[in-house]
Amino acid sequence: MHTRTPLHAVTWLIWALAAAFTVQLAPSPVYVAIVIGVCALVVELHAPRTAFSRAFPVILGLAVAFGLFRVVLTALTSHGIGAVWFTLPSFQLPTVLGGFTVGGTIEGPVVLQAAAEAFVIVGVIAAFGAFNACASHYELVQSAPRAFHELGLVVTVGIAFVPSTILSIQAAREADRARTGGRVVRRGRLLRLVIPVLESGLERAVALAESMDSRGFARSTAARGEQVSAWCGLGALMALGGAFIALVGRAGAAALGLSIAGSSLLVLAVFLASRATERVRYRPRPLTGADWLVRGIAVLAPIAVGIAALAGDSSLTWVAQPLVWPSVSVLPLVGTLFLLAPMLVRPVAADAGEPGADAYSTTEAAPATTGARALIGVKPE
Amino acid sequence: MSAIEIRKLRFAYPDSEPAIDGADLEVEAGEILLVTGGSGSGKSTLLRAVNGLVPHSTGGAFGGDVVVFGRSTRTHRPRELADVVGFVHQDPEAQFVVDQVEADLAFTLENLGTPPAAMRRRVEEVLDALGIAHLRYRAPASLSGGERQRCAIAGALAAGPQALVLDEPTSQLDPQGAEDVLAAIGRLNTDLGTTVLIAEHRLERAGPLADRAVIVEHGKPGVPGLPGPVLSAYPGAPSVTRLGRVLGWDPLPLTVRDARRLAVTVELPLADLPEPASRGDVLVRGTNVRVDLGGRRVLDGVDVEGRRGDVVALLGRNGSGKTTLLRALAGLIGTDRGTIERAGSVAYVPQHPGSMLFAPTVRREVTETLRLLGRRDHGDVDRWLEALGLESLAERHPRSLSGGERQRVAIAAVAVGGADVLLLDEPTRGMDWPSRAALEQAVRAHANGGGAVVLATHDVELVARLATHAVVLGDGDVVADGDARTVLAGSLFAPQVLRVLPPYLTVEEVAAAVGARQ
Incomplete structure (x- = not known):
């Protein structure tokens, strides 16, 4: 099946997980920077030009913003660790809220260490942002166990609302300015923007729900197996919850027993539900050699970094005190480069997802349309 | 069965x-x-x-x-x-x-x-x-x-x-x-x-x-x-059917093709067609406008102007730059070359009214604009509600209305600010005939009252009835520009009446000619 990405969604998922693990195992800023660079390259090469690939920089920007927020919070609340950069006015929080000091000395090592840790989070988000941009969400739903199909589909539909919501936010901002002839009135603006966006979203959601209903979604009523599976699922949740309480209450044996029971019930629930749902799939995407190649190479990345970690490679982590440049060693470096595996695959030609790029196909469509016109033309009136 | x-x-x-x-x-x-x-x-x-x-x-x-x-x-x-x-x-x-x-x-x-x-x-x-x-x-x-x-x-x-x-x-x-x-x-x-x-x-x-x-x-x-x-x-029948009613044809035609066959027998004196009115002062003018959006040249050297009393129609296929030109005239996007002069105030009504409606009633929605502009007198609210035929809907929730009614609410909410120039983007999209009639009346009243209206549309029937000027855009250029009658007469996509009985543009003109004959 010809699609907009050369690799199966599950392959992309494995690649993204490999990248995320690599970043976690090698949190030194050098390796994190390499992984983020690899993600950007992969998106550039493989992401179809849709709203999702355009979202990649936005997602990275959000991750950086969260990271900075974290750095500021840490810098304001951690004190007495290293060299002081400057001092801010400070106050003590009441004991109920933790009793620590906000403000005061802003220290170099604290800021740098927090920044390095935030950078790891940016790395993980970059990996999943790249997955989001490159893989087809629906394909992932199609390959999930059948019991999760309805749930997965609902999530996919939800994700599809993100780009359209971004568009409607832009439209609402513009409409708000247009209303006053270009003059920006700040008072109450949030409300004037949020209500149209939410209401449009709600209208679209209702229309989509009706359309899904009209198209037979959730048509088959719950079969016996599904009912059994639902009870198993409920039982599993209760058992696992009980296990947690037992764990808190330090009843080790009970916790172990309950968690074993809960897990087995969960597996049984998924198995039964998957068997019971009568769902046929349209043209499931087969796995190709390229998929296995990329999977095989990508998993080498965390393995290589993991081996380096076991061997006690000191370049994997970086501490801000004493302040030294992060170092690099060969094995983890080669490891991170394994993540370039998707670059070995030829990207899908750009015309598959782009408006206006189907010049060849408009001529192909022309006879059909002309035929239709001709039929209407001869219809007795 | x-x-x-x-x-x-x-x-x-x-x-x-x-x-x-x-x-x-x-x-x-x-x-x-x-x-x-x-x-x-x-x-x-x-x-x-x-x-x-x-x-x-x-x-x-x-x-x-x-x-x-x-x-x-x-x-x-x-x-x-x-x-x-x-x-x-x-x-x-x-x-x-x-x-x-x-x-x-x-x-x-x-x-x-x-x-x-x-x-x-x-x-x-x-x-x-x-x-x-x-x-x-x-x-x-x-x-x-x-x-x-x-x-x-x-x-x-x-x-x-x-x-x-x-x-x-x-x-x-x-x-x-x-x-x-x-x-x-x-x-x-x-x-x-x-x-x-x-x-x-x-x-x-x-x-x-x-x-x-x-x-x-x-x-x-x-x-x-x-x-x-x-x-x-x-009442919302196609123009050719209404034309047939005026001329007493039986059976009444539904298509231009039927009407043409019937029109062979019609003889009308060449009545005095309304002369293009003399134009007033310039309210908004774009000269040599170029706009690049997302790496694409959407407008390239476009000249357009709206004078007092004008209803200017922008025509052209999807993607020909109509909306971009309106947004540039409204000052919502900048131009990469050329100038936009505004002698009067300008307001823009976007294509999707859903992106601006937020108040719980139609009346509050319209009043809100005046409040935002810091005005205290709310006298114009009723005038615009009436002009667009919205009095009976004034206490309804805007979201409970049909597409055409919502569009009218959006126009009222923007126009009430008292802008000299109204820029309307596809105002008749999804409108049924009562909405359309109310809109036409309001636009005409605004232009006759010394304002100007620039509207982007695909609807040639609307242009025939309403526009004083027409500008056709194609691939970011102006393809044709002139008074509406001249531009439409030379077009393949002429309005129905013009295709059946040239040089008349509208049923009203034909009715006037019939009246003159009798």
Whole structure:
């Protein structure tokens, strides 16, 4: 099946997980920077030009913003660790809220260490942002166990609302300015923007729900197996919850027993539900050699970094005190480069997802349309 | 046997007046039945009752029976009718579940549990039936409105239903897209014998396609009959039909083709056509405007001006830069070259009124603009509500209104600010005839009162009746510019009356000429 990405969604998922693990195992800023660079390259090469690939920089920007927020919070609340950069006015929080000091000395090592840790989070988000941009969400739903199909589909539909919501936010901002002839009135603006966006979203959601209903979604009523599976699922949740309480209450044996029971019930629930749902799939995407190649190479990345970690490679982590440049060693470096595996695959030609790029196909469509016109033309009136 | 039977149907949405009050209608197998009527007449509710969305998805008080190929909607929910009725919604954006056309077509089939081999074949056939095979790998969001709507029809059709219900499928589309969609519907009916129940405003296109037509008023469908006689009595009939009424033709024509044959015998004295009025002071002028958006040159050296008393129409296909030009005139985007001079205040009404409406009532929505501008006198609110025929809707929630009514609310909310120049983007999209008439009156009044209106539109009938000037854009350039009559007369896409009885542009002009003869 010809699609907009050369690799199966599950392959992309494995690649993204490999990248995320690599970043976690090698949190030194050098390796994190390499992984983020690899993600950007992969998106550039493989992401179809849709709203999702355009979202990649936005997602990275959000991750950086969260990271900075974290750095500021840490810098304001951690004190007495290293060299002081400057001092801010400070106050003590009441004991109920933790009793620590906000403000005061802003220290170099604290800021740098927090920044390095935030950078790891940016790395993980970059990996999943790249997955989001490159893989087809629906394909992932199609390959999930059948019991999760309805749930997965609902999530996919939800994700599809993100780009359209971004568009409607832009439209609402513009409409708000247009209303006053270009003059920006700040008072109450949030409300004037949020209500149209939410209401449009709600209208679209209702229309989509009706359309899904009209198209037979959730048509088959719950079969016996599904009912059994639902009870198993409920039982599993209760058992696992009980296990947690037992764990808190330090009843080790009970916790172990309950968690074993809960897990087995969960597996049984998924198995039964998957068997019971009568769902046929349209043209499931087969796995190709390229998929296995990329999977095989990508998993080498965390393995290589993991081996380096076991061997006690000191370049994997970086501490801000004493302040030294992060170092690099060969094995983890080669490891991170394994993540370039998707670059070995030829990207899908750009015309598959782009408006206006189907010049060849408009001529192909022309006879059909002309035929239709001709039929209407001869219809007795 | 009739395919769809509606017997003594009564329905009221929760906490409202009855929307349908004693409707009886039969749709015969294999026919195309055209349903029309003003907004709020209940035609949309009637259509949604056919596949059980009313009452299963809406709630409310339901009485009577709707039987579709032997299945009653009382006992069958929409999903259980998916294999006999396909439903197509007005908004092409809101009916795709999967982000790839081909996979979306298979969605219904997967839900019905069709065997994979049959499913595969069915999808291929539906792709061909609607001429969308070249779009199969595309994302619906990347398609044009007409393409999207054809894909939506394909999705409704994939399960092989015997009937197709379409609720104003072309109201959000440009003329080309609409024509493609209607052509596809006609072909499905001819080739596959699909029974079609369609609500539509574009009577000049849909009328000839239909076997029978019915008008819905106050929640009650009238007596269905041949499209010609039924539609000719309807106030929202196509221009050629109204022309036929003025000239006393019998039978009344529905299409330009019929009208041309009848027009051969008409002799009219060459009446004095209204002279182009002398133009007032310039209120807004764009000179040599160039705009690049997203790496594409959308406008390249465009000159346009709006003077006091002008109604300037911007014409051109989708993507020719009409909206961009309006946004540049409004100052919402900058120009990369050229200048925009504004001698008066300028206000812009966007294409989708949904992006600005937020107040709980129509009146509050309009008043809000004055409040934002820091004005205390709210006297203009009533004037604009009245000008756009919104008095009776003043206390309604804007979101509960039809598309055309909402559009009028948006125009009132922007115009009330007292701008000299109103920029309207596709103001008649999705409008039925009462909305359209109210809009035309308000625009004319604004221009006659010394303001200017610049509107981007596909609607040549509107241009014929309203515009003093017309500018045709193509690929970012001005292709034609001049007074509306000259520009339209030289066009392939002339309004109906001009095509039948040149040089007249509108039915009113012909009526004046007939009056002069007698």
